Amino acid sequence: MVSLAELREADLGPLDSVAAAYDKLAAAFQGHVDQLNSQVVKHIFDNRWIGTAAGAANTSLQNTSNRLDAAHTEMSAMGALLREAADSFRLAQSKLQEALQDAQNGGFTVANDGTVTWPPPAAAERKDPDYNTPQQGKDIANRISDAVTEATTADARIAKLLDDLTQRARTGTGLDTTQAQKDLGTVTQAGTDLLSAGFPGKDSKPADVLTWWNRLTPDEQQRLIKTHPDLIGNRDGIPSLARDQANRINLTNLINQYQQKQPLSADDKVKLDGFNAIQAKLDQNAGKQPPALLIGVGDQGQGRGILSYGNPDTAQNVSAYVPGLGTTLSSVGGKDADRAYNVWLSATKADPNATTASMVWLGYDPPPGLDKLADGDTRPAEVLSSDRAQSGAVSYDQFLNGLRATHEGAPAHLTALGHSYGSTTVGLAAQQPGGTGADDIILVGSPGTGADKASQLNVDPSHVWVGAAQNDPVTHLPSKTETGVDGAVAVALPPLAPALVPGTDWLYNQADPHQLWFGTDPASAQFGAQRFDVADGLPLSFDSHSNYMTNPNSPADAATKDSIDNIGQIVAGQYNNVNREAGR
Structure with missing residues (x-):
């Protein structure tokens, strides 16, 4: 004893x-x-x-x-x-x-x-x-x-x-x-x-995890990172630089593990492709500014990845972007990493004197893309259920609490950003007890948040921001009541199919345009949020749903730069420079 x-x-x-x-x-x-x-x-x-x-x-x-x-x-x-x-x-x-x-x-x-x-x-x-x-x-x-x-x-x-x-x-x-x-x-x-x-118990608050971590000497911390990176890399409350160091080891181990795992199932191949894409993105950004930090990686579910441009523990402005339908682990090393970087560019342009960190957070399992339906995969139909978003909301709140705990100096200006089904995840996270802890919430291309009013998101409604392209089909999806569906996703998909096929105007003929699939349209006047200007986009085109976070410095993206410029102003806290438009 x-x-x-x-x-x-x-x-x-x-x-x-x-x-x-x-x-x-x-x-x-x-x-x-x-x-x-x-x-x-x-x-x-x-x-x-x-x-x-x-x-x-x-x-x-x-x-x-x-x-x-x-x-x-x-x-x-x-x-x-x-x-x-x-x-x-x-x-x-x-x-x-x-x-x-x-x-x-x-x-x-x-x-x-x-x-x-x-x-x-x-x-x-x-x-x-x-x-x-x-x-x-x-x-x-x-x-x-x-x-x-x-x-x-x-x-x-x-x-x-x-x-x-x-x-x-x-x-x-x-x-x-x-x-x-x-x-x-x-x-x-x-x-x-x-x-x-x-280690601190799995239910420990991130602040308690940080206190425990800080009690260790630097040598002890390094020993744990190198010998047990799996216990350090994905733990909310561990500082971001330590998580990055551990997760780079984790990433190498995962790549080796899946390369040796033969034969690979289709889902395993998707994960391995994702791990390789993240490694390629890290290699591409090595030595560049802002530094790319790998704050999370794992093979749970469909795969996990959290990539940050800039250090969220020291940045004055911090945003955490949650992607939606069809997001795979490869996206964390691809288009969604680029979107996070574009947010960093825009926020830095909005306030060059402030430091910024911009993340893509894939800490949950969004529904697979609708293209998978052709292969007989029924999981894409889960986009019509909030179950995956609800599960992700709990993890997202924990992550943001961890960012608050590990931040050094004065509290950061923290923005929760969600796109498409990811906006539903962010909205549900904001409705958890205590909310996300974010100062601002941005919802783009949203099918709804499960809330009737912006005031239900645990921040002042003037700090709930919505971008909705006029021709974005997802922001016009009819409500469950209107489709006559009781919520069973397998039944709901056929009536919704016309809304997902370019070339039909069926989705614009809703009896109540203020109600979307997941509740009140966040872009509607009755929701009570701040709507900001975005390009209308091409009629009935899913490009209209994908162009909210294009490169603010690219001439090719000039037609859609209003959206990313406004997002950057919000992330930087420069509210007077946001171009607003009236709610629907």
Whole structure:
């Protein structure tokens, strides 16, 4: 049993030193193994020596080589185990130190057995309905107990594994290659389990994750990034530069994993293409300004990717763009990365004296493109349901809370930006308890947000902005009531099909043009948002739905630059320069 005092006072430096010594020993031993194989075994085999003596010699040499390989593996396992031990104890120690510091700041006393006490309340405190010191004391005591329990669990498990490896060395059973590989696998899994347990709980607030992270020394942070990037890269509350460093490792690992995964399913191929596209985009932007940061990447669902132009932890103006229908992981390294960059260009042009970070956030599974329907894929029909948007809304809120937590200095001016089905995701996120935490919300090409009024989005309605091209079909989709559909997407798709086919004006003949598929039209006057000027676009063309974030500096995009210019002014907080137009 590890005591509070032992964990508090533990010097973990010697563990790191011993682990490094084992690593050095294993590397040197591997050099001897390689030398034996290249200078002895290879020459004997190449000489084609045959006969009974040759057979016995070859068998003996092969056995010796195998035993040496196994010995090297066991040494590597020992070094890895000692490293995991140091990291596991360090995480538990950081949690304990954080709790002890909070106790000191709150005027609590912590005994060596973990008991937390505090002065009795004054008369005024006893009458104060918000008086909660007893509960604060209990919370600190629980955190101290959790940290000590984590250290005790790690100590017991690591001690058992050390005993096992020592026993293998004494008896020679570790010289079997199968056993050695099994030992290494057990150590690796144990290390992952112990480190995962040492991280803040999955329900921890990003601010608490950041506090925990800042308790680690820079060397400890770097060790975790390099040895366990999967636990760092996608955790809201970890600073963006650390996430970028971890996710570049994660991206390499994912590419290697999927390249070796054969045969690839169609969905796996889409992910691998996406990972390669993101890597290509990072390579393309290497050394350029603004820096491109990979703030999220993963293979959950249809794939995850968050790419930022500029550092959101230091930028004065920050935007997070959520794409919609048909977005794949490749888009994060393609057109949606370009859209995020165009927002950065426009916002920087709107206020050259302010720093800007602009992101594309694919942290959810938008419905696949309608082209997939031809292949018999029914998932595109889910665009008619808000389920995917609702799931994404929770993750998006958590992400923006993380940006608020990790931002340095004065709070950033934060803008939540959603396009198409992504605007539904942003709108639903804004309706979560507490909202997104954004200062401004921009909805472009929106089929609705599930809200009746802009005032339901948890910001002042004057900071809800809507861009809707007159000829964008998605911004004219009829309501569910009008189609006579009860919400079942498989039934809804056929009646909506004419609205999705260029060349028909059926979608403009709604009985109530203020109601879209997901509620009140955000561009309508009755929604109460600020509508800004965008190009009308070509009649009944999906280009009208795609041209809200074109390059503001491109002559080829001059016809659609009103939209991106206005988005840039909003992201930069230059509201007086936004060209407005009346609601529908």
